[in-house]
Amino acid sequence: MLSKIKSLGLMGIDGCIVLVETDISKGLPSFDMVGLGDTAVKESKERVRAAIKNADLDFPIKRITINLAPADKKKEGSAFDLPIALGILAATEQVNIKDIENYGFLGELSLDGEIKPVKGILPMVISARENGLKSIILPLENADEAAVVNGLNILPAGSIKDVVNHLNGLKKINKYSVDIDNIFRNNISYDVDFSDVKGQETVKRALEVAASGAHNCVMIGSPGCGKTMIARRLPTILPSMTFEEALEVTKIHSIAGTLATNTSLITQRPFRAPHHTISNVSLVGGGRHPKPGEISLAHYGVLFLDELPEFNRSALEVLRQPLEDGVVTISRINATLTYPARTTLICAANPCKCGNYLDHSKECTCTPKQIGQYLSKLSGPLLDRIDLHIEVSSIQYKDLDSKKEEEKSSDVRERVNRTRKIQQERYKGMNIYSNAELSPAMIKKYCKLDVQCKNILENAFERLGLSARAHGRILKVARTIADMEECQDIKTHHLLEAIQYRSLDRKIWSGQ
């Protein structure tokens, strides 16, 4: 007997249909599996055998051949346990259902027949819908995640017995659904808020500029001055996520297995803060079993690199291309994977080796030469991707203790939303969404300066000793500041403020 059961696999962050073909014939008992499965797939045999037996079903003592089609694509993980088991049960007519081709199956089996959760549910379920499946049977614990997708029945099952009973019409599994709108509305708040940060008006302004134009930034400040605290709050002033963005972010986290159980949808912009000892692969993704890296996990959110000078130079090197392109491309032997990676980068660095240079209450033990050298280490690959340089000083105790009401994230976010909308309108159909993404040709077109501004910029380069690379970045940031004021043209005060954010290009830091 032959049976065909549909399941799903992953290609990058997208799902694809995998057909599980089971042939059972007379002959010496055997159990073979073909079709480019990895170790987890091969081990599936043992779990399936035990699960079927322990669920009081019959495991045929015959010659069993399983093919996972298409055979040229690599299959990974344990999600094929359930479809393989179902294939055997269907081929031996232990389940009887006419429209089995409308079903998809996903799930790992434990030896006693229970169904265990798997990674990557969301993209797989989306793919199931796109391929016209009407129902999908999957692990209970993945139900919330899957239920985000509508247009097909989500049938969560606890054990293989439940599945058999359902298919044979003995005991139907209830369709599972969640109220997406409700989840979306209720989960959008963050547990940290911009108003937690006291004082630091200039830093906050700079961050609002960064959020408004999706600009990358670097913060320089002594230990404890609040860099981490401030960076952590950047996601809260980024525009609220759209449903599509949330879906995409959830897909990535679903694949990476970083999604908490019983989470339907990630509705908050992610904040990722990898330690400086992180490997290049973990940072950008890839590896033998390809997984999205930190930069993709920070997709549509914030990637925070604390203690930037401590990072390996090669790690910063590999970040370069993804930051430019917004995707990570990983080449495999027979396929190329891409993971999205559109993130706002925020880095932090001490002002000097001992860290106390800007802290007036502590003594800096570095020589002027060392101070000059320390930050010059930053220059190069990454600094060229950074639009805003922000200097953070420790605030005084009286400010920390102040009762003054600081502005809430939601208020800032409202302004940021407005500014982003202006950019989206302007760049419609151009495949970019924000000023930070402007190409040199686009800068020429959208960041025009009048004579007065041109003079100021020329003057600034001359008098402030700005380096040439600052030019385009100043224009982009000036564009954002003008947009924040809903101003069509870049005015002198927009340009001047933009120049303010290039302190690392200047001689201020070369020690005195």
Next chain:
Amino acid sequence: MVDNKQYWVWLSSLPGIGAVKSKALLNHFEDPYNIWNAKENELNKLPFLTSKDVGNLINIKIKESAKIHLDNIFKNNIKILTINDELYPYYLKNIYDPPSVLYVKGDIRINDKYIAVVGSRKATSYGLSMAHTISCELSRYGITVVSGMARGIDSYAHKGILSVGGRTIAVLGCGLDIVYPNENKKLMDSIIENGACVSEYLPGIAPLANNFPARNRIISGISLGVIVIEAGERSGSLITANFALDQGREVFALPGNVCSINSTGTNRLIKEGAKMVTGIEDILEEINISFSNENMENFFTGSFANDKLFKDLDKEEIKIASCLKTEPLHIDNISKKTGFSIQLVSSVLIMLELKGIVEQLPGKIYKLKY
């Protein structure tokens, strides 16, 4: 047209017409030229003039000699600063009896803030070394030290600030063509080079004992505060301290050995409420307080608006530059002080940098550049 300076010189040369009467005359006639041309019967109507004063005012000989004075002034490289000049020190202008004319050798700057360091001519080595040290310290805060170029404390106060390249002003009790005391010739040149010697007396006027108390009111009047380093029981610097109190200036005194006769005056000042100085912070503390009060703010914006350095600046630029006058500030504090938004302050500061007026230090601290 006759040079209008000639009328000012004439006014300051009139015997019996001191600062108070000449202020009253200027109030009435507005300009020395009008006083010069005033009719006798008109002058007679003024209650504050005696008949002798009127006689002097219409005296042709005195009028004629004004021209000679003027020549003499120019010959000696002396500048004339009238009370109507922008450069005339603001604080001095507002005392009860400001000189209507100041004679200046050297260079008076509108942005300078003055603190007087004074004391006895006969001083101990403690007093001399403290005068020197405190002046050095004051220069680090951009303060110009004012003193009287007398022997002892005064000389050391000037020398101290000159040794670190600071600015200093000597207020003299004689004409600027006279070096008094004689041994201070080199010091005087150096003061003129790095500040100014000023006097309300015409060239040729000798250092008469009577001139010195009047001179002292200028020392305190021009300053934000007066520091008395060492003073005996009847030291002239106690007169300066008294003027300072009358003029509403801060009075500081350095505590001394209670057995030393050179410190009885200063110790008594402290007992009577002068601020005791044991370190530079004691001075800055008081001065900063008066800097932040409203008067002072007006003083700065007012004077900045007239300053050549700030000629091409707009209102916001002046306000921001002004609040950097007292000390370098973090950008957040500039925004707080001026009430301007961060984005406005950001852009104005870069503009001021481009204009060469302020300088940015690491950590977004800004300071005036001059």
